Amino acid sequence: MSMNTQGRPTSAGEAGEAFRPKTFTGNRALDMEEPLIFEFGRLDVTGVDLDEPEDFVAELGGNERKDALELPGLAEPEAMRHYVRLSRNNYAIDSGLYPLGSCTMKHNPRLNEKMARLPGFGDIHPLQPLSTVKGAVELIDQLSHWLMTLTGTSAVAMSPKAGAHGELCGMMAIKAAHTAAGRDPKIVLVPESAHGTNPATAALLGYKVVSIDAKDEDGTVDLEALKRKIAEHAGDIAAIMLTNPNTCGLFEREIIEIAAAIHAADAYFYCDGANFNAIVGKARPGDLGVDAMHINLHKTFSTPHGGGGPGSGPVVLSDRLAPFAPLPFIRKGENGPVLVETEAGTVEGEKPFGRMTAFHGQMGMYVRALSYMLSHGSDGLRQASEDAVLNANYVRVGLQDLMSLPFGERPCMHEVLFDDTFLKDTGVTTLDFAKAMIDEGYHPMTMYFPLVVHGAMLIEPTESESRAALDLFIATMRDLVLSAKRGETARFSGAPYLSPRRRLDETKAARNPVLKWTAPEPAEVTPVAAE
């Protein structure tokens, strides 16, 4: 036989596991220090190699650019590596449980992506002749049908680009309806626990925001307080903006009475649909008296959001608001759906208040959302809601003996809200606790929101998580809580310790924001000379 006698020891040497080398590059193996693209891309080079054109004559009438564009020049592999390295420092629903309350960070099925990339949906242009995009129009119509069916409403404005844009659309429809009735009310009622976008939307439309107190015992709207406000501002109320389930993760049980009181005051009921994921297939907002509600396709119907957007926020409208739906919209025709794009294309009874966007909205999101709906079916959508609520309650029951529930041990909906009472006298704050979760490999939950409870921690596991994943999350949270209660403050006060960047100074960043990038001195790499 021939034998290779080169030795190849496989066990580690003597330094021991605790030894951490100080590396020359600053990288820690796969944990790479990645500069800004401007800091390593040279401004004087380019990634493409083209000959200078001969006999070049500019034909821009003297408007050609005279200064350098100052974009970094990178070869394709350099650009590729930059973004791949950055992406490895990113936390995403594809990398772990993402319990960010009120955000519904659910899994985005890859089937949706495949459908959105079909050329008939992915490669079309809004200015294409209608005869060439009939399938796309049909798809928008089908999605509209699903949205109206799930919400029990009679019209939907598809074009808004995200939740807050949808709120604006719904409130503009409400304003148009008041104007058409010859009324000009000035006030919008918003409960204390509302998403910040609700009062912002009302204010943007020139309304005065009047806050409704929450009930101390469960954070839901105090119906009596609401009635007092209505009486106090009789005749001057345009709408109420309410989220159900609310931002405490609790169902507004008096929603029918709230709707009745609002309607009796000649006002409209705007529902913030951000938390629709909890009730799809279980309750129809239209049956609850809702006049307008946006639906975050990027939350409830699994289209990507956050950095992966864009979002999409169609708004469903009740009979009373349907005539005011903005352009463009789809009307049922004898020979299939008709796309109405201009005022001239409207018929009697259609009084669009204008338009929210130049074109039809986020086509890619429509395809993804419909793909999700068709692959789940109506029973599957209902089960997704049930599982989302079940998972949130599983987390609640797993943690309620150690953490503190502000409103007692009543069942929550799709998210569970804790306050910071359990951290009292530990020296650990909600912020510290959230940062320590990063060291454990979790994205923190939503913190300090809603504002109606002290040191809020809002956890929304979504239906995407398995029981095993929830068990590990609960066990991790219990370990952190017990650690805080044992007085192990070091684990919290400087956390995160193990992330690529340590705790950032948010205060300094807000007080002294650096808004303009300035080029650093170019870094010279100097090989170490022989000794």
Next chain:
Amino acid sequence: MTTYYSKDHEWISVEGGTATVGITSYAQQQLGDVVYVETPEAGKSLSQGDEAAVVESVKAASEVYAPIDGEVTEGNEALADEPAKVNEDPEGAAWFWKMTVADEGQLADLMDEAAYKAYVDTL
């Protein structure tokens, strides 16, 4: 000079016909590090309960309400550049605005220092 306190954690010091308004030490402590302050301009007419100023911390943005009716005579513009003052000296240098006192009777609705302390203890 007499200082009164509101349930919304504003303090108001009255001397002669002029009142100075700010937020209490308890309020700044609850807000955390203050990063932005917007104070009203002189001449602005306020009714009790009106939103008069905005204070933003790393946690949240909050409104500061007028504890009484009156007209703003001066806003503390220095706070715009140095919001940290609100954390350092909330009941002194970091006053928010000065105003006239339209109705002295409204001061009776507010708390004195002892009553405010007792109120804070219940929170």
